[in-house]
Amino acid sequence: MTNHENIESDNIKYLYLLFNYILKKLNKIEVGLVMLVLIFKQINTTIMKQIFTFLFLASFVLNSGLANTLPVNQDPPTIVGVAAGNDNFTTLVAAVKAADLVSVLNGDGPFTVFAPINAAFDKLPEGTVGTLLKPENKATLTAVLTYHVVSGKFEAADVLAAIKANNGKFTIPTVQGGNLIASVKDDKVVLTDVAGNSATVVIADVAASNGVIHAIDSVVMPTK
Secondary structure: OOHHHHHHHHHHHHHHHHHHHHHHHOOOHHHHHHHHHHHHHOOOOHHHHHHHHHHHHHHHHHHHOHHHHOOOOOOOOOHHHHHHOOHHHHHHHHHHHHOOOHHHHOOOOOEEEEEEOHHHHHOOOOOHHHHHOOHHHHHHHHHHHHOOEEEOOOOHHHHHHHHHHOOOOEEEEOOOOOEEEEEEEOOEEEEEOOOOOEEEEEEEEEEEOOEEEEEEOOOOOOOO
16 A cells, blocks of 8 residues: 555544544534535545545434434334224224234234225124124134134235136135135135135235235135
8 A cells, every 4th residue: 555545544534533523522513514614625636525525424424313214124014013004904903902813913924814904894794893802702703813814925916826727716725724715706806705705805915024915895704
């Protein structure tokens, strides 16, 4: 390394330390900026001016706390977190809590959840939801909810491909133990339960950190 390069390297270190001192110690940023401008005018080489500018901006961001406010890529919430943040799933979230399934659906998974929207629960006979939410009916509620859960992550494209590969009908094993039959009607995925009741996927591929959610317009039941 030449003497000139040594001097440049020392200058960079000096500038960085100086920036940190000024930005940490001075109460008024205007005063710090004036001092930095005066230093900038004393720099003769273009490369050093570029380095000066970069270090100043880096020091300012780090010391002002702006680094903590910059956007970063974050994973989406868990399945429960996504549902809890959506007003269409308030009844479902209440049911998941009543069945003590929050920790399960917050687990690693991955899971595919066919999630009934609020309007789906409203279609049930009057009093059904209230009855299911009672502590003494926890086992039944758990069975109903887990009938909507599939082990593994299956996005809409996967489901459609499976339906096509199986001559228009694909059997989906659920966590509850029963099966759902997936088919396509009017370009939408339809799920049919053991009693022949159907639910249509109205919103597909809602991403979660531990799987995927497909919103459906009806509640499917595991028993006749």
